[in-house]
Amino acid sequence: MIVKKIGFLSFGHWNPSPHSQTRSAADALLQSIELAVAAEELGADGAYFRVHHFARQLGSPFPLLAAVGARTRRIEIGTAVIDMRYENPLYMAEDAGAADLIAGGRLQLGISRGSPEQVIDGWRYFGYRPADGQSDADMARRHAEVFLDVLRGEGFAQPNPTPMFPNPPGLLRLEPHAEGLRERIWWGASSNATAVWAAQLGMNLQSSTLKNDEGGAAFHVQQAAQIRAYREAWKEAGHAREPRVSVSRSIIAVVDDRDRAFFGRGGKEKDQVGYIDESTRAIFGRSYAAEPDELIAELAQDEAIQEADTLLLTVPNQLGVDYNAHVIEAILTQVAPALGWR
Incomplete structure (x- = not known):
């Protein structure tokens, strides 16, 4: 059993409905900050946020x-994840460097080719389009490779011979540069092939609750196989450091009347299969909601959680x-110790 880092993952939904406690974009942003503070006080290891565009959810991540x-x-x-189809990788490197310096080197950025969005080809409205003969997924991977390259902190830009301010010698790099951030970039992989590609480029792996259905086995079994393929590719690439791997799950420990009211409806959750586009069959992992003893028994059978070193609680x-602080605390105190995660 691998000892886990345990964090939360928020999609940052907001809705003006009177039934929602998060009714505006300001609510979503400010409550995200407060939940991160509360999670740290509870002893959680991470605060992660999903990025979506054209939606009542968290969007631009770096101010947050x-x-x-x-x-x-x-x-x-x-983050889990930033859609690289929408990103200028150089401007993103500056934003990421600044945020990482403010945080004292604690940023862990998950990036990806993205998922189906609220609008058709939304990245086109941001001024991006794939090169001739390439897909939007190819464009996302190209943006990611440029981003990784500039994060190394090496000079690449020819300096002005008559600058406004003196320059250091040689080619110039982007500033501010955050040392070590390059090793804290994760790729959100939905297929086994992109997990292998991420390993080859030296990115950590984020595997979520949606994966291309490659073989028809249960979701957690397929996800565990993806993680093993990633680790083998990492080993073959000869990287010096150990990689990190995260999985995300919706897990609710039913311990009081609030939990029973929201999630105690009974019945067993199951994986679901659907299509995320015309040709891609995907499998969606089940959610977990049960009293702690039952939850511990169920989670012990989840092969992908066993393989990962980081668990993100949606x-x-x-x-x-x-x-939500209560939800996190219940997992940290009543579930994680019994499974050897802490």
Whole structure:
């Protein structure tokens, strides 16, 4: 059993409905900061946020990451994931460098080719389009490779011979540069092939609750196989450091009347299969909601959780900061120790 880092993952939904505790974009942002502070106080290891565009969810991540970094001292701060189809990789490197310096080197950035969005080809509105003969996924991977390259901190830009301010000698790099951030970039892989590609490039792996259906086995079995393929590719690439691997799960320990009201409806959750586009069959992992003893027994059978070193708990953020802090605390105190995660 691998000892786990345990964090939360928020999609940052907001809705003006009176049934929501998160009714505006301001609510979603400010409550995200407060939940990160609360999670750190509870002993959680990470505060991660999903990025979506054209949606009532968290969008531009770097102001939020910087604010969380300024309010916390220990907890990892990350994304799962940033859609690289929408990103200028050089401008993103500057934003990421600044946020990481504010946080004291705690940024853990998950990036990816993205998932189906609220609008058709939304990245085109941001000014991006694939090169001739390439797909939007190819474009995302190209943006990612440029991003990784500039994070190394090597000079590449020819300096002006008559600059406004004196330059250091040689080619110039982007500033601010955050030392070590290159090793804290993760790729959100939905297929086995992209997990192998991420390993070859020296990125950590984020495997979520949606994966290309490659073989028809249960989701957690397929995900575990993906992780093993990633680790083998990492070993073959000869990287000097050990990689990190995260999985995300919706896990609710039913311990009080609030939990029973929200999640105690009974019945067993199952994996679901669907299509994320016309040709890609995907499998969606089940959610877990049960009393701690039952939850411990079920989670012990999840092969992918066994393989990962980091577990991200997807939280129902519209239920408010206090309730979500309770959800995190219940897992940390009543479930994780019995499974040997802490």
